Amino acid sequence: MIIEHPLLGPRDAQEFVYLGDASLIDRPDGMAEDSVECFHDYLYLRSNPAGLHRELWFHEGGDRSWLVVTRDTVTHEIVKVELAADVARQRGRCR
Amino acid sequence: MSDDLLKPRFPLGGASPFRSEYEGFSISESMANSFVWLACRLNRQADFERMAREVFGFAMPGPGGLARRSAYSTFWTGPGQWMVVAPFSCHRDLETLMKEGFGPSASVTDQTDAWLRLDLEGVACHTVLERLVALPLHTVGEGSAHRVSVHHTGCFLGCLGMADRYFLLAPRSSARSVFHALRQAAESVLTPLAAPRHPPVSGLSGGGAPHRG
Structure with missing residues (x-):
């Protein structure tokens, strides 16, 4: 499997480490009143789609950047690759 | 304490930098x-x-x-x-x-002392490196450097000449493993110019104190 790195171009999937669902970027506010329920959902509830799935990959054997990879779990086709830092900033995070 | 215990070792374990030569290719350890x-x-x-x-x-x-x-x-x-x-x-x-x-x-x-630097020279650089790193080497021209995996060890490969001068930085703690991988790749395709010499076994790749006795 080849992952098209946004900065470095096509790289072998062997250089990457898979973490999991990209929704891990949206860490709940630990000080909120409903934080216990939010963290329960954040930690334990994952959708397991047969189809497009956004997931976090770490370029461990490369530039050590985190990527958000949109992958079809049925065909393994990679539809989109973004830097996780850019995705986080789009969602209003400072980094 | 006697002075001989404090003599630093090179990352490959020797008292002097290590060098291997092949037809059209050489590997030189550098601490410069x-x-x-x-x-x-x-x-x-x-x-x-x-x-x-x-x-x-x-x-x-x-x-x-x-x-x-x-x-x-x-x-x-x-x-x-x-x-x-x-x-x-x-x-x-x-x-x-x-x-x-x-x-x-x-x-x-x-990061000084944290890396083993190997200078790779010769017309056969691509022949050896294409067996080791998953990079399209024709795109790694002069003025480029990439992090690569050599036998699952994260290293940096940089190009200093057209296609015949590269440097490879390997973590010092994995110095001998990466050197072994490089030499294995070279020996699979090239003829050594001298009988293969191995880095001293007693030296520690982590650069620790040499064994005594």
């Missing part, structure tokens, strides 16, 4: 450089870029890039992060120089 890692701090990019021009006289290279001028060379290692290389003889205190030059715009981490 100081290294520091330079990282741009959050929201300091404008300051960082200005300081870089003042300190180095050039803009920091982009992804996969390597820039050189006078004593300094720097290469991109990740978003907002670069390795700075300078001759050890005249830049022994490279970390201090960078801290003073970049002020609060950058974080500086000394």
Whole structure:
């Protein structure tokens, strides 16, 4: 499997480490009143789609950047690759 | 304490740098450089870029890039992060120089002694490297450097000449493993010019004190 790195171009999937669902970027506010329920959902509830799935990959054997990879779990086709830092900033995070 | 216990070893374990020669290819261990890692701090990019021009006289290279001028060379290692290389003889205190030059715009981490540097030379560089690293080598021309996996060990490969001069930085703690991988690849396709010599077994790859007796 080849992952098209946004900065470095096509790289072998062997250089990457898979973490999991990209929704891990949206860490709940630990000080909120409903934080216990939010963290329960954040930690334990994952959708397991047969189809497009956004997931976090770490370029461990490369530039050590985190990527958000949109992958079809049925065909393994990679539809989109973004830097996780850019995705986080789009969602209003400072980094 | 006797002096002989304090003699430093080279990363491959020898008392002198190691060298292997093949037809059209050579591997030379080098300890001639100081290294520091330079990282741009959050929201300091404008300051960082200005300081870089003042300190180095050039803009920091982009992804996969390597820039050189006078004593300094720097290469991109990740978003907002670069390795700075300078001759050890005249830049022994490279970390201090960078801290003073970049002020609060950058974080500086000394990397001297943390890496084994191997200089690879010869017309057969591609023949050997294409067996080791998953990179399209024709795109790794002069002025580029990439992080690569050599037998699952993260290394940096940089090109200093057209296609016949490269350097490979391997973590010192995995020095002998990476050297073994490189030599295995070379011996599978090239003829050694001398009978293969092995780095001393008693030396520790981590550069620890030599065994006695």
